[in-house]
Amino acid sequence: KYFKAFNKTMNACSQCHGTTWAGSSISPSCSQCHSTITVHTSNIMNPSSSQFHGKYIAGLNWNMAQCRTCHGSNYSGGFSSPTCNTCHNKPGGPESCNTCHGDFGNASRIAPPRALNNAILTSDPAVGAHSKHLFELTLSSNTVCNECHTVPTNITAAGHFDSTPKAEVKFGTLATGVGTASYNFTDNTCSNTYCHGSFEFNRSASQYPFAYTADKMTGNNYKPIWNKVDGSQGICGSCHGLPPAGHLASTLSACATCHQGVINTAGKIIDKTKHINGKINVFGN
Numbered sequence: 001k002y003f004k005a006f007n008k009t010m011n012a013c014s015q016c017h018g019t020t021w022a023g024s025s026i027s028p029s030c031s032q033c034h035s036t037i038t039v040h041t042s043n044i045m046n047p048s049s050s051q052f053h054g055k056y057i058a059g060l061n062w063n064m065a066q067c068r069t070c071h072g073s074n075y076s077g078g079f080s081s082p083t084c085n086t087c088h089n090k091p092g093g094p095e096s097c098n099t100c101h102g103d104f105g106n107a108s109r110i111a112p113p114r115a116l117n118n119a120i121l122t123s124d125p126a127v128g129a130h131s132k133h134l135f136e137l138t139l140s141s142n143t144v145c146n147e148c149h150t151v152p153t154n155i156t157a158a159g160h161f162d163s164t165p166k167a168e169v170k171f172g173t174l175a176t177g178v179g180t181a182s183y184n185f186t187d188n189t190c191s192n193t194y195c196h197g198s199f200e201f202n203r204s205a206s207q208y209p210f211a212y213t214a215d216k217m218t219g220n221n222y223k224p225i226w227n228k229v230d231g232s233q234g235i236c237g238s239c240h241g242l243p244p245a246g247h248l249a250s251t252l253s254a255c256a257t258c259h260q261g262v263i264n265t266a267g268k269i270i271d272k273t274k275h276i277n278g279k280i281n282v283f284g285n
Helices: 054-061 065-071 130-135 251-257
Strands: 183-184 189-191 198-202 216-218
Touching: none
Parallel strands: none
Antiparallel strands: 183 189, 198 216
């Protein structure tokens, strides 16, 4: 009731309880009564302060349960505090994925270039090729998050916030190639991923054995460097030969003869959904 009486501002409280709410010679600490929550200072809205709410909540390992105590279960204000949704105006409010990683102004951009460490350069592994994979691919359909990560169902899902300092990489069905797909945090490379050439197509299982010069066609099993985003890695010929090993000799311009609707005679992919999709698209299929 006191908070409401002072028009939902903490400024008046500090006159007696001190600027850090630790109490004074005339008033007790706020925590004596509010033992289940951490009462924050007015610096919660000051981006240059160590108590700014983004830094403050990070220090609590992103436990936002205390926020809901005063700001309400949906952060709309509750019974005592201002709404959080004025600034956090995307679906989910403060719990929207782009609040912590991604573009704060665009709820559809939920991955870096803004990492948890505030990095924005692709040379930082926390940023790397996230945007390239999710929004800017030219040789295939854009990747979805669950091809490389276990996507939490909500902010408190098990494994979302944990003691490991880096996001776990768990490859999905499409990304898994021949062998065990893996990510190396030491040199920031992917290995054995289908999307970068870890594949085998067996002649014995093909409807078109005439296209084979060996028992199988294989890719290059290329190891891309995650934080090398200069356009040199995702090019024709990096993930498989031109043509792939075990394929009938051909030129790039002739690919369109069999792979109709996938590539044109200039060697350009014309339908991204038919390339790197887990299938062999030939003769219009």
